Amino acid sequence: MLEQLDAVFLARVQFAFTVSFHFVFPAFSIGLASYLMVLEGLWLKTGRGIYANLYRYWLKIFAVGFGMGVVSGVVLSYQFGTNWSAFSTKAGPIVGPLMGYEVITAFFLEAGFLGVMLFGISKVGKRLHFFATCMVALGTFVSAFWILSVNSWMQTPAGHEINAQGQFIVGSSWWDVIFNPSFPYRLVHTVTAAYLTTAFAVGGVGAWHLLRDRNNVGARKMFSMAMWMAVIVTPVQIIAGDLHGLNTLEHQPVKVLAMEGDYDPSPDGAELILFGLPDDEAAKVHYKVAIPKLGSLVLKHDPNAPLPGLTDYPREEWPPVAVVFWSFRIMVAIGFAMLALGVWSLIARRRQRLFESRPLHRAAVLMGPAGFVAVIAGWITTEVGRQPYTVYGLLRTAESASPLDAPAVATSLIAFIVVYSAVFGMGVYYLLRMMAQPPHRGETEPPNVPLHAAGITPASSIEAAWSKEGDTHGKH
Amino acid sequence: MGSIDLSLAWAAIICFAIFAYVVMDGFDLGVGILSPVLEPGKERDQAINSIAPFWDGNETWLVMGGGGLLAVFPLAYSIILPATYPLMIAMLLGLVFRGAAFEFRWRDPAHQPLWDLVITVGSTVAALAQGITIGAILQGIEVENNAYAGGWLDWLSPFSILTGIAVVIGYALLGATWLIRKTEGGCQRHAHRLAYWLGIATVLALVAVSAATPFLYTDYWHRWFEMPQVLWTAQVPLMVAICTGFFFWSLKRGHELLPFLMALALFLLGFIGLCISIYPNMVPPSISLWEAAAPRDSQLFLLVGAVFIIPVILGYTGWAYWVFRGKVGTEGYH
Numbered sequence: 182m183l184e185q186l187d188a189v190f191l192a193r194v195q196f197a198f199t200v201s202f203h204f205v206f207p208a209f210s211i212g213l214a215s216y217l218m219v220l221e222g223l224w225l226k227t228g229r230g231i232y233a234n235l236y237r238y239w240l241k242i243f244a245v246g247f248g249m250g251v252v253s254g255v256v257l258s259y260q261f262g263t264n265w266s267a268f269s270t271k272a273g274p275i276v277g278p279l280m281g282y283e284v285i286t287a288f289f290l291e292a293g294f295l296g297v298m299l300f301g302i303s304k305v306g307k308r309l310h311f312f313a314t315c316m317v318a319l320g321t322f323v324s325a326f327w328i329l330s331v332n333s334w335m336q337t338p339a340g341h342e343i344n345a346q347g348q349f350i351v352g353s354s355w356w357d358v359i360f361n362p363s364f365p366y367r368l369v370h371t372v373t374a375a376y377l378t379t380a381f382a383v384g385g386v387g388a389w390h391l392l393r394d395r396n397n398v399g400a401r402k403m404f405s406m407a408m409w410m411a412v413i414v415t416p417v418q419i420i421a422g423d424l425h426g427l428n429t430l431e432h433q434p435v436k437v438l439a440m441e442g443d444y445d446p447s448p449d450g451a452e453l454i455l456f457g458l459p460d461d462e463a464a465k466v467h468y469k470v471a472i473p474k475l476g477s478l479v480l481k482h483d484p485n486a487p488l489p490g491l492t493d494y495p496r497e498e499w500p501p502v503a504v505v506f507w508s509f510r511i512m513v514a515i516g517f518a519m520l521a522l523g524v525w526s527l528i529a530r531r532r533q534r535l536f537e538s539r540p541l542h543r544a545a546v547l548m549g550p551a552g553f554v555a556v557i558a559g560w561i562t563t564e565v566g567r568q569p570y571t572v573y574g575l576l577r578t579a580e581s582a583s584p585l586d587a588p589a590v591a592t593s594l595i596a597f598i599v600v601y602s603a604v605f606g607m608g609v610y611y612l613l614r615m616m617a618q619p620p621h622r623g624e625t626e627p628p629n630v631p632l633h634a635a636g637i638t639p640a641s642s643i644e645a646a647w648s649k650e651g652d653t654h655g656k657h
Numbered sequence: 658m659g660s661i662d663l664s665l666a667w668a669a670i671i672c673f674a675i676f677a678y679v680v681m682d683g684f685d686l687g688v689g690i691l692s693p694v695l696e697p698g699k700e701r702d703q704a705i706n707s708i709a710p711f712w713d714g715n716e717t718w719l720v721m722g723g724g725g726l727l728a729v730f731p732l733a734y735s736i737i738l739p740a741t742y743p744l745m746i747a748m749l750l751g752l753v754f755r756g757a758a759f760e761f762r763w764r765d766p767a768h769q770p771l772w773d774l775v776i777t778v779g780s781t782v783a784a785l786a787q788g789i790t791i792g793a794i795l796q797g798i799e800v801e802n803n804a805y806a807g808g809w810l811d812w813l814s815p816f817s818i819l820t821g822i823a824v825v826i827g828y829a830l831l832g833a834t835w836l837i838r839k840t841e842g843g844c845q846r847h848a849h850r851l852a853y854w855l856g857i858a859t860v861l862a863l864v865a866v867s868a869a870t871p872f873l874y875t876d877y878w879h880r881w882f883e884m885p886q887v888l889w890t891a892q893v894p895l896m897v898a899i900c901t902g903f904f905f906w907s908l909k910r911g912h913e914l915l916p917f918l919m920a921l922a923l924f925l926l927g928f929i930g931l932c933i934s935i936y937p938n939m940v941p942p943s944i945s946l947w948e949a950a951a952p953r954d955s956q957l958f959l960l961v962g963a964v965f966i967i968p969v970i971l972g973y974t975g976w977a978y979w980v981f982r983g984k985v986g987t988e989g990y991h
Contacts, residue, residue, distance in 0.1 A: 245764070248757060248759065248760045249756075249757060252753040252756035252757060253753065254720075255719065255749060255752055255753075256749045256753065258720050258723050262723070262726075262735055262737070262745070263745050266734075266736070266738060267735070269731050269734055269738075270731050270735040270803065270804075273727050273728065273731025273734065273735070273951060274728075274954075275955070276727075277724070277728030277729065277959075278728045278729075278951075278955050278958050278959040280724050281724050281725055281727075281728035281729075281959045281963075282959065284717070284721050284724045284725075285967065286962070288720055288721075289714070289970040289974070290973075292713045292714035292716070293714050293717075293970065293974050293977050294973070294977070295714070296709075296713070296714065296977050297710070297977055297980055299710070300709065300710045301710070301981070305980055344952065348952065350952040351952075351954045351955065355954075583735075583739040583742075583805075584739060584805060584806075585742065589742055589743070592743075593743070593746045596746060597750070600754065604753055604757045605757075607761060608757055608760075608761075611760075611761060611765065614764070615764070
């Protein structure tokens with residue numbers, strides 16, 4: 182075990198650790214920014230104070246989540262150089278410009294308008310403020326566009342050539358690089374996952390407060406909106422996931438076989454393994470529970486279609502099967518649990534019991550963090566499944582690392598773990614504390630608390646601005 | 658575009674991004690560095706309020722500098738970052754701590770002194786790491802086969818420590834002069850006194866770094882002291898003297914904006930001096946900016962976007978600053 186603790190392994194652990202921590206926050210901000218945009222849009226359209234209340238409620242949470250996303254994201258943009266300098270030299274000419282576009286089209290947009298969004302309502306008026314909210318939401322989406330393009334290129338590289346220095350350079354066109362074969366699927370699957378993550382978080386918070394006071398208007402509204410999202414978006418996500426899987430089978434068959442746990446080839450149709458313990462040494466899954474033919478039905482949409490097995494590929498091409506196998510199952514299980522909750526809510530809604538059914542609310546609270554778990558599990562599936570490559574099939578992870586000694590990487594890894602645990606532990610604590618506050622009960626005006634925090638925005642002038650607008654609209 | 662030297666154009670853009678970062682994040686890091694000498698309560702709240710709407714956007718320029726370097730000078734990026742590894746890690750962790758603490762200090766009044774301390778430590782560590790990195794680059798990086806070939810503490814030297822301290826002092830000066838502009842009453846008077854002493858310290862630090870630099874490499878010596886280019890390079894110290902004069906004059910006369918602008922001018926001159934020393938290298942002493950450059954297609958692809966988008970960014974960034982113009986006051990923006 183100890184001989185595995187070399188610099189490359191430690192660098193991988195460090196990247197996995199920092200990227201997983203980071204990924205939670207953008208997944209939340211993408212969905213939350215759009216939710217805020219919808220809330221403020223509804224407020225402007227209807228003039229109903231309840232939307233303003235909810236906007237302010239979630240804006241405070243957004244501010245903390247976004248701040249943590251930013252600081253953990255800055256780390257990543259430098260980690261390519263600190264720990265993966267060989268990768269940076271070789272793949273920099275391709276991934277660098279794409280990430281450069283992320284910075285200039287998305288980061289600046291988000292960061293530039295965030296100040297106005299958080300503190301500017303009394304300064305710029307509601308229409309310009311709504312514009313700022315839209316720009317922040319657009320920024321989160323554009324950011325996802327570029328970063329998933331980079332990630333997809335590393336999964337299914339296309340449009341490039343390799344020059345004399347061993348660098349990846351653009352070949353046919355940048356268009357082929359950006360819109361590489363897995364990009365559209367990955368983009369839809371990931372952005373939808375972000376929306377679902379937010380929907381279930383919002384729904385969980387709404388349900389939590391409904392359990393305490395089922396007449397709370399704000400809690401009712403957020404729970405209802407979240408459950409509509411669950412009903413409509415979860416099936417879309419399951420279909421998107423299926424299409425993404427077919428695409429992965431075409432371009433990264435080894436990854437899919439690891440996800441399925443298919444060590445042996447199945448010439449007359451593959452079974453679908455529900456559970457079991459994959460064992461790379463023995464090249465088989467112990468104690469497996471499987472359904473015949475279903476694997477081929479899912480992957481090929483034909484129960485008798487033949488499927489290769491991992492043993493058809495060289496051993497050194499395999500990713501760590503058990504990790505991918507299990508993370509994939511966790512993601513899929515959560516996806517179906519989300520669907521079930523959505524259907525349940527629909528039935529309750531039909532029976533006019535959406536705000537009364539306590540078992541439904543308890544289940545929704547339980548499912549509140551499910552999106553985050555699913556997102557991380559999905560991320561692990563796709564990233565670990567890409568191993569042993571950084572650029573799939575072309576550049577091995579072992580050839581990508583910086584010329585650093587293990588102690589240097591180990592020290593920084595420990596520092597990251599300590600600092601992240603402290604900072605993000607506090608962050609999650611504050612987020613939960615804010616979510617534990619019940620949304621303002623009345624439907625008339627925004628609550629009489631400062632928008633961001635004591636002192637940052639003059640509570641008086643902000644209240645004045647919001648109340649005045651609430652009044653004029655409330656009379657329509 | 659065939660005749661344009663893309664590498665040179667990109668070097669200019671990266672320089673612009675780095676300087677934009679210093680201009681913008683410098684003052685908010687400076688406010689963080691100064692926060693313990695400001696009185697807890699009103700003074701400190703005012704100071705933190707004055708940077709609250711901006712720090713996030715400011716920090717984006719750091720991502721632009723790093724991301725841009727990876728995109729258009731991948732070789733420089735993949736040599737400098739491993740060479741300054743502990744510094745980069747320290748800087749990033751400092752920024753993580755500090756950025757999170759901005760949010761937390763408002764959420765948790767009971768522990769505000771703790772979060773203020775975190776802001777100060779984070780800001781100081783980040784500034785120090787950036788300053789030492791400049792010194793480490795200036796004093797040269799050992800390269801073999803296009804990869805970093807030194808140890809993991811090569812960056813540490815008396816000279817790099819000097820540049821580190823110089824940047825901390827300089828950022829503190831930017832922070833103090835920013836507070837003169839943005840605050841009033843006790844906080845402003847306090848910042849005014851600080852700016853005077855920090856102004857003296859900054860000029861001394863600038864002189865010390867300038868005096869030490871030519872002794873690092875004979876190249877630097879020739880660049881600065883040989884005819885005829887000395888006629889050009891001598892303009893830099895001359896301008897420093899003029900700006901210093903204006904700085905103290907404006908401070909004494911009670912100007913509110915001019916001290917900040919003069920402090921920025923000193924930074925700009927220091928930065929120009931740095932560029933004069935290093936040019937045309939990207940990684941002294943061996944890798945020139947052309948050698949470090951990405952293939953032409955990569956440079957061109959991003960340049961097309963940058964040329965159109967960076968002015969837009971500057972536009973809405975300027976707008977955001979304009980929205981929050983004027984004094985921050987004790988409560989917030991009025």
